[in-house]
Amino acid sequence: MWISIRMTSRLEAKGLVRRFSRLRAVDGITFDLQAGELLTIFGPNGAGKTTLLNILAGVMCPDEGQVLLDGNVVVGSERQWRKEVGLVTHQTMLYDRLTAVENLSFYSKLFSLEDSERRIRDALEDLKIKEVADQPVGSLSRGFQQRIALARALLHDPKILLLDEPYIGLDLYASRLLRDLISQLKDGERTVVLVTHNFGQGLELADRIAIQVSGQFIFTGSSDGVELTEFEEFYCRKIEEVRP
Structure with missing residues (x-):
């Protein structure tokens, strides 16, 4: 099964900054993820989480800082970088009038994939x-x-797999199925960054957690031993501490 293929994928972000006029949507974010680790990022709307994922996906360049994969700097080679990254958002980026097979065939051509029929079948x-x-x-x-x-x-x-609010609009069954699929991807040593407002799913999958507010990580840590109710209370306290 290709979903659990094993690969090396250390992802580093060093001092990432992205400005929109005077607003710093991403403001000095740094982290280091090893192969098979999942970082869940929580935070209020407008915290810059989607902007961060767009930088990590190579869709947007940082004004300052670097993204590295296995020690190699990404900036300046965004086209090649996009071949190493998969991005899923709450907007599917699929064509409604095309079938599932037709959509996958279209994207396989964009990436000039060999053996596309087998890949789609799998x-x-x-x-x-x-x-x-x-x-x-x-x-x-x-x-x-x-x-x-x-x-x-x-x-x-x-x-690298980047997930931006993938649970939006999913029922319980679909949410659990998606959770199981993401877990399999981790087992295959893919590195995953998940942005979500779903505390339960986000904590269950995470190896590490971060809280992002106003473009900054105001908290990062391991998910080991973190209980849902306690973390929800901790999250609310941290948000209150930084709000004007």
């Missing part, structure tokens, strides 16, 4: 979407759409 099997493979994506449930989006993000076997 993706349909591993993500349990064979039954809807020939249906227009726009006619499918939110849960199926997110699974197809995850298949799209993994089609080129990226070392």
Whole structure:
């Protein structure tokens, strides 16, 4: 199963800054993730979490700082970097009128993938979407759409997976299925960064956690021994401490 393929993928961010006029949407963020680690980032709306993921995905360049993969600087080689990264957001980036297979075929051509038919076949099997493979994506449930989006993000076997609010709009079954899939990806040594407001899912999957406010990590730490209720209270206290 390609979903659990083993790979080395150390991801580092060093002093990342991104400005929009006078606003620092990302303000000096630094972290270091080893292969197979998952960092969950929590934070209020407008904290700069999506901007951070866009920098990590190579969609946006930082004004200051560096992103490194296995010790190699990414900035200046964004096109190559995008081949190492898969990005899933609450917007699926799929074409509603195309079927699941047609969407995956389109993205496989963008990446000039060899053996694309096998990759698509494996993706349909591993993500349990064979039954809807020939249906227009726009006619499918939110849960199926997110699974197809995850298949799209993994089609080129990226070392890094970035997830921006992937649980939005999912029912309990679809949320649990997505959680299990992400867990399998971790077991395959892919490095994952997850942004979510879902404290339960975010803590359950995380090796490390961060709270981002006003572009900065105001807390980072291990998830070991962290209880949901205690963390929710801790989170609220930290937010109150930094609010004007």
